Amino acid sequence: MFQLIPQLRAKSMVATNSDMLRHAVQKARRHFGAVATFSALLNALYITPTLYMLQVYDRVVPTQGLQTLLYLTLVLIFALITLSLLDRLRLRLLIRAGVKLDMIVAPALLDATLGRPDLPSARQGLRDFDTLRSTLSGPAILGLFDAPWVPVYLLVCFLVHPWIGVLAVVGCLLLPLVAFTTWRATRHKLAQAQLLASVSYASQDELLAAADGIRALGMRRALVTRQLRQREAMIATQTQASLAAGSFLTLGKFIRLALQSLALGLGALLAVDNLISTGAIFASSFLIARALQPIEQLIATWKSLIQARQQYTDIRTLLATAPAARIKTTLPPPKGKISVENLTVMNEARDGAVLQNISLAIPAGEVVAVVGPSGAGKSTLIRAIAGALLPDRGKIRLDDADAQDWDPEILARHIGYLPQDSTLLAGSIADNIARFSTEWGEDRTCLDTDVVAAASKVGADALIRRFPNGYDHQLKSGGKGISAGQAQRIALARAVFGDPAILLLDEPNAHLDTEGDAALIAALGALKAERKTVLVVSHKLGILPVVDRILVMRDGHMEMFGPRDEVLAKITPPNMRRVPAPSVAKAAS
Ligand SMILES: Nc1ncnc2c1ncn2[C@@H]1O[C@H](COP(=O)(O)OP(=O)(O)OP(=O)(O)O)[C@@H](O)[C@H]1O
Known part of the structure; x- marks a missing residue:
């Protein structure tokens, strides 16, 4: 049977x-922290080419000192190799940090996502986290680590x-100003375009x-x-924003190009007046x-950084919705x-109840038919007992x-x-019947025996063997690739897998x-003989011979609940009592 329960328990204790x-x-x-240290070293090393240039123009060229040039070049190459190694190491550290984040957060996040699929943030949860993780562990974040070095470079200027x-300060002010103005001018349009795009893709x-x-x-x-x-509306908005x-x-490109050229021009002007050396022009x-x-890098990535901040908040909110383990x-x-006991489930708009104050007791080993017209709340009751939805009020007790x-x-x-x-x-098919227990490292041979036993119990073994590759027949996404009836029989085998009570x-x-x-x-008869408790929603009369009790639902209320024959006598019109009614649902309605 199930050897995996202790593992399930251990894994489900992950704090969410x-x-x-x-x-x-x-x-x-x-x-x-290590990335910040490496960034400091890197920024110190970035100045080497400038120093090299100053030395070449101001020392080597005037003195024709070829030996000095050789030594300077060797130092430069050494510095550049160190710089590349540090840069590589810095990126590797960031990637490792991303992996660490994933190892800690992904299990809890997936758990929370599957726990609250009704929340809009749950649909985006893991995608948001992946984007946040790549922002925190990719080049986007490097601008932040390099930014503290801007004042140092300005000081050197x-x-x-x-x-x-x-001139450098003017550049540092102008570029963010242009970026900010761009953001102000486009943010509403971009947000609108994004919204229209998500609606369009969802409907596609x-x-x-x-x-x-x-x-x-x-x-x-x-x-x-x-x-x-x-799409037309989405493209029109995107076009306006673009x-x-x-x-x-x-304008940004113009400013960048102008600054570079002006720096040379200004340097030349100062050099003509002998205020700086020739090398300093290029330096x-x-x-x-x-x-x-770093400013340009921040401008290029600031949107991802702001988005990352929002994603951080959303993920924390989503994780908070999952009850602490x-x-x-x-x-x-x-x-x-x-x-x-007094089970109440509210509708989506929360202005009415789908199930209202349902109270009933089913002794162990009984088979109960749940009947009633469409929309009466039968599935909702079953889902609540199964734990597929949390009731708004009331309790469900098992033993x-x-x-x-x-x-x-x-x-x-x-x-x-x-x-x-x-x-x-x-x-x-075997994976589906075994509820994917192999993913927990459960012994495949034991599982296979249970899978075949479950399928045989519900009379689906022969049907499954007829599929190409039998139990190993692969279902497509959403379980597609087989008929609705075949799917229902496999799902029934999955329900009895593991011999649940x-x-x-x-x-x-x-x-x-x-x-x-x-x-x-036949399967219901076997389950009854094994003293299993069975609740079965059905519109068909064929199951009635194995049923002990009938629960009649209507408009979210429990209309009747009692022994089969008593309830049948009440819900079947006198003129139809000897004739099989077309369906239990019709008889109940
Ligand atoms: N996914 C859903 N979202 C919103 N409302 C729902 C959803 N599923 C069911 N409902 C509502 O809950 C009420 C009860 O539905 P439920 O599916 O429990 O009825 P049912 O008795 O099982 O009907 P049927 O016999 O047609 O399956 C209905 O009024 C329905 O509109």
Whole structure:
């Protein structure tokens, strides 16, 4: 059976709270500290070519000292090699810091993302984190480490000559000013374009997923037209933003080129007046370029840095939504008694209840049919008991213990849940039935035995063997590549995998043929004989012979709950009692 429960427990204890990200950044602090030190050394070394140039023009050329040139060149080459090595080391350290961040944050973040898929930030969670990680561990952050050296270079410019210093300061002020004006002029348009783009891409994804149906329904041209209209608005906004940004971009380029040339011109002017040496003319241009370099880098990457700040906040908020891990005492496997106490689930708008004050008790080993018209709340009740959604009020108890007092991963192993839409995933049929337990390093041979046993129990073994490669048949993304009925039978095998005490089956026969229906009824009979507790939502009457009780739902309320024959007598009109009703749902409505 399940050997993996202790592992599940250990792994599920990963702390998932808002401090996780800060903690991870602190853990990577040693790396960032080393990067800062290397940046200091690098910036000191960047001045070597300037010093070399000064020496060449002011010492070597006038004296024709070839030996001095040789020594100077050797020193320069040594300095440049050291510089390259340090630069490489600095990048490697940043990459390592990124890996460290990932190792600490990714498990908690994935956990939080799957825990709260309803939050918009959850959809973006890992993507945001990856962008944040590459910003923190890539060239974008280097501008920040080099920035403190701008004043040092400005000081050196002033030392060469005050006017060279003034020119450098003018450059350092003008370039950020242009960048700021560009941001002011384009930010609204860019944000609007980004929003329109995400809407357009989301609707494109939706169309792609439903492409077959769209073609068959003759909606292709209409939807292409709708898609083009959305794109038109997005492109128009992007164009306006790009045109505005373009003019500032040209201005920025002009300023940079002008500064470099003016530095040479100013240097020459000063050299003519013998205020600086010939070498200092070229050195000034180099120094100004070097002083401006971190500023230019920050301008090029500041958007990613600001975005990274926002992503940092969003990720912390998302992590905070996941309850801090609490070590929960592992209770013995439940025997199957289910008690629902005043269960209330609100609708999305939170102005009404999908389930209202449901209270019922199901003794262990009973099979309960959940019936009622569409939208009555049957699936919602099953989902709440399965732990797929958290109730707004009320409790669900399993063998008297509050379901919340269980570690959800461990509890899930004692519950076999078959959702309405099967929910199979990309992977082999065996992987799906085994709930991907191999990912936990579970012994494959033991699992295979359990997988085949589960499929045999629900009568799906022969069906699975007929697939190419049998149990190893690979399903595509979303479990696609097999029929809805086949998917439902595999999902039923997954529900009984591991021999859970409780089975929650949401319309397990919705897509079944006669053979599948018979297999399901036989499986329910076997589960009943094994004293499993089974809740089965169904619109079909075929399951009634194995049912002990019937729960009738209507408009989120529990309309009736009792022994099968008593409830059937109440919900079946007198003139139909001897004739099989077309469906339980209709009889109930
Ligand atoms: N994903 C969802 N988002 C928003 N509302 C939902 C969602 N799923 C269900 N609902 C609402 O919750 C209520 C109960 O739905 P539920 O699926 O539980 O009904 P049901 O009795 O299982 O219906 P059916 O027999 O058609 O499956 C309905 O009013 C429905 O509109």
